[in-house]
Amino acid sequence: MDGSLTVESREIPTPAPDEVLVRVAAVGVCGSDTHYLRHGRIGDHVVTGPIVLGHEASGRVVAVGSAVGGDRIGERVSIEPQTPDPTSRESRRGDYNLCPSMRFYGTPPIDGALAEFVTIGASFAHPVPEHVSDEAAALMEPLSVAIASIRKAGVGMGESILITGAGPIGLLCAQVARAAGLTRIIVVEPGVQRRSAALRFGATEVAVSVADSDAGQTAVDAFVDASGAPPAVLDGISAVRPGGRVVLVGMGADTMELPVSLIQNRELVLTGVFRYANTWPTAIELVATGKVDLDDLVTSHHGIADVRAGLDADRIPSSIKAVVHPGIDTVEPAARPSS
Template sequence: MAAKDNLSAVLRKVNDIQMEQREIPQPTDTEVLLAVHSVGICGSDVHYWTHGAIGDFVVKMPMVLGHETSGTVVAVGSKVTSLKPGDRVAVEPGVPCRMCDYCKGARYNLCLEMKFHATPPYHGSLTRYFAHPADFCYKLPDHVSYEEGALLEPLSVGVHACRRAGVTIGHTVLICGAGPIGLVNLLTAKAMGASKVCITDIDASRLERAKQLGADWTVQVNTIVNETSTQFADRIIVAIGGHADVTIECSGAESSIQSAIYATKSGGVLVLVGLGSATVNIPIVNAAVREVDIRGIFRYANCYPLALSMVASGKVDVKPLITHRFTLEQTLEAFETARTGRDNAIKVMIKCAQD
């Protein structure tokens, strides 16, 4: 192990990522020390870089970026029995208090004391080495790659959203937004038994990628004609031959949320995944009188085991989501690619391990 090399991608302020050497931590009794292999760039990482904040989470001190992570155990704490050096693991990046009502009620994603990677004030994992609680590390089968392990993080968002939506065999599912999160929801919905999935987006190349991943219909947002949300919903309804049983909104755009409500059947479910403006106008009376349930999600809870099972069994193939690969030393170029969507970028992956 190159014990003195802990190169890390540190966000110092808006538009300022510096590559710095940081001290290699010592794991506590219940932690493992990980040699990071792969880290995917998430939209939140890019947003912190370009804006310095997401809602109430404000970057006030230098922060290591990254939270979609896999790596190799290189040392274990004295009380760790579930893992050993050499084990390959996926890392669940949020660590709750384990003591509050939310944690004890199996909804630890809502824990008020949550420590989540690369969410101020907590450091992330875009680094060579870091320590993490062993019970939030999941051993990867030999046939599951490090990159697939890193993608369990966004895939877990899809698992949580589809669980909240109640997606099951025979459902027609509408997904609004064909970015990385929309696409993992497409994969998850199909794996959970959805018979038909329609996906929408403003970008034709992303819709083409969605078709390749199994979307039954795609509907492109018309940016030339000033189309109303009801008109767009009508186009969706025509495309799928009726209203959707379940809609998963991944864009966060006000007009898309409005269309999502109109396109969901009476008695159906709309899950809000995408986060946009803090306040949006929605046709609440339409939703209320048709008993369209509107549900939010926040990250995920107890989803990594199922996400790993879906990948390991071959039920879900996340590999096509990766469009670009960079080394840790190329972090700035990687972030610029993710920010601009250059060359139809979907998921940008950074390899932190040294050959």
């Protein structure tokens, strides 16, 4: 891949019988989008031809397939960007995110949401209340990753958690942990601006490293790595109490050495997170009731003509989340578009 990016005109897609057609209002830029653009692959997923990026999306239903009720036209929706095979063993047991036949927005060779119109299965277009912004509706997707991570961590009221990495997922994990009633939320992040953001978004304490945090001296109930950095993973594991849980969600090294004896002796449960399943109702409720703030994560808005700047926004230290509005050519710096 040469990292080239073009904007082109395409036919408006036609929804299948069980799908809806959505006019896209907002698309959050994810690290996976920039990774595909710059490096052409993530693990086994390799870009071999032109692909539309983007999977954090919201919009309004403008047409429906023949098996979908017409009353859905006009709904504002948050898109769950997955199309699993409903007959797979994974889907039948409820783990549809692990379906081996999954078609996922913006993952080669499936086109994503950086388009004016997209189709999605009707049950994966989740209605959102009118007071929830287009941007927040789009960011239900990364929020769902955080919800899946905190669920895997198995912690709740009055317990403690260590989170390494204060990018969008780490910050959302802190917010979800706070909403779940955790009273000690330690976020480790080397960047000073992101440490400050972590305190705004739910952390009770922040530190440059695990060793510099209270977690280095007092064991936590669970550890979530949202950095993907092997040193952070190793230090985080050492901070977990006996019988605690370790959740790996950050994308980083494909392989790393782990302290096997420590994991065995403490009987730690170590697991990963791959996307999400059955999270959107919780995400919508958390945002609609004000328990999680997604709007303040947005640090820049971009029109489709400015999409390159949106995809490169992660190179700006103060950036947290860039949002692209595919139906708009350019966005004024102070503007906040709505559908």
